[in-house]
Amino acid sequence: MIHHRARRGVLAVLLGLAALAVTAHAANPYQPVPYVQFQHPEWSQDATIYQINTRQFTAEGSFRAAEKELPRLKKLGVGILWLMPIHPIGEKNRKGPLGSPYAVRDYRAVNPELGTLADLKHFVDRAHALGMHVILDWVGNHTSWDNVLRTTHPEWYDNDAKGQPRPTPWYDWDDIIDLDYSQPALRKYMTESMAYWVRDVGVDGYRVDAAGLVPQDFWDNASRELRVIKPVFMLAEWESRDMHAKAFDATYSWSWFDAMKNLAEGRADATSLHAYYAWNDKFYPREAYRLLGTSNHDKNSWEGTEFDIFGPATDSTIVFSFVSAGIPMLYNGQEAGNRKRLAFFERDPIVWQPSPYADLYRRLIALKKHNRALWNGAAGGRMEQVKNSDEKKIFSFVRAQGSQKVFAVFNFSAQPVHASFKDGPQIGTWRDFTTNATVRVDSATTFDLAPWSYKLFTQ
Incomplete structure (x- = not known):
């Protein structure tokens, strides 16, 4: 300290x-x-994020039970563990029998359903001992109706003309009410609360829920104060360039997810990705980490598993999330090939089972760690387009950082493709990620790709 x-x-x-x-x-x-x-934490440069829904992660649904899984996650290779909200959940206007973890009743306490403060500290210490880092989900925009602040500081809420609190308009978020960040004392309280979990409990940063619904200058200052305590990692559930200037290491890439979903559903072709990557390369700063993932707690519960959303494109989309520019994440259970939509407001533990996806994720995470071309932000290589014979179906590129390179070819279509390539950065000798064979690529090289398949090569 x-x-x-x-x-x-x-x-x-x-x-x-x-x-x-x-x-x-x-x-x-x-x-x-x-x-x-600001500077990213050095340990974040090659990291993959793993989201833990503590309520559903184990049969017991507790920090102590989750801690027993840490050696397995270490072997999987993930670097940053994101714990969904750990605070007590509101009871007034609660949804379902257990309520939403995002309806926070006390920012400075631990949800007894998950364990004790000592249990949480033990989890964090054990993760650190294994070389992993832990970030907490922070819900700054709103609280439960019965949050302790409603009694002590009712003036900190976004009240209507009658002095009654109100939820965020238009959404069905009727189990929560909004805070009012025009109140300096609220800003101080929230900043000090975030600092407490970093300073006294040892967490390594935050994933901030609905970050854009809170004024940016609050996050700029809060992040600065947290970084005085120690290097922290800040992830915003929002898609905005300005968040990267002073506050957040990473932001969500919802537009990437939507583009991949459109591809999988046949409503767009591979050229539709050009706009996303052009903006990612030129509009966002090179240092920015853009979060890429095929699932999370919202997508899984409300839209379906990655298999529901991406169908036959699931495997190629997973691989793409690891090798294109961005910081990858996986939601607990993906490594078990989970095909269940996890209930959100009640206990619904993951059914753990052996799956080939565990090996796929392990190999992708190891590749990312060992090949600097795939590192996050400016530490990794920029994506350089490789022109091919069927741009509407094939997306191909090279990323390079020094002598380390990756050449990736994806058939983002439901048809088989015979692909050829023009001269470019792909010329050279490579190692096939899938077969481990040595492959020489030159201007005459062609590939036959099955629908929704990929070829990945490394140097």
Whole structure:
């Protein structure tokens, strides 16, 4: 734990560096100013995120039971463990028998259904001992109707003309009510609450729920204060470039998920991905981590499993999420090939079983760790398009970082394809990811690809 004087010293240094950058820019307005004004934790550069729905992760649904699974997750290779909200759940206007974890009743307490504060600390310590990091789900936009703040600080809520609290409009979020971030005291309380779990419990950052519904300047300051305590990883459930400047390491890529779903459903062709990757390459800063995944708690419960959503394109979409530009994540149970929509408001434990997906994820995570071309943000290689003979069906590219490279070819169509390629960065000798065979690729090389299949090569 850093002494408060040391923290003030670190903060002063950071503010001083920022002031120097502003001063330098004022002296020379043509001098570029870095868009991203903080450093990612070094341990996040090659990390894959694993989301844990503690309620459904084990038969017991507790931190202690989840802790027993940590050696398995270490073997799988994941680096960042995202725990869904760990706080007590509201009872007033509760949905279902157990309620939504996102209806928080007390930001400074632990949900007794999951265990004790000591159990959570033990989980975090054990994860750290195994070389993994833990982030908590933070629900800053709204609380349960019976949150402790409703009694102590009713003025911190977004109240209507009659002084009554209200939920976020238009959504069916009637089990929660919105906070009012025009209140400085609320901002201080929330920032200090986030700092508590980092400083005293040892967590390594946050996944922030509905991040864009809270003013950006709050996150900019809160993230700065957290980084004074220690390097933290911040993931925003939102899709916005501006969040990367001062606050968040990573943001969601819902547009990527939607584009892949359209492909799988035959409502678009492979060229539809060009717009996403053009924006990702030029509009977003190189340092930005864009979250890529084929499932999460929302998608699984409300839309279906990855098999429901992507159908025969599931395997290729999983691989694509690991080798294209972005930080990959998987939702608990995907490595078991889970085909069940997990209930959201009640206990519905995952049925764990042997599955070839465990080996697929393990190999993809290992490939990402060992090949710097696939690292996250600017630590990894940019995607360079490889022109092919059927752009509407085939998406092909090379990523390179130094001498390490990846060449990927995806048939994102329901038809078999005979593919050829123009001269480009794919020329060379490669190792086939699937067969481990050595393959020479030149201007005369062709591939026969089955529907929704892929070929992946590394150097």
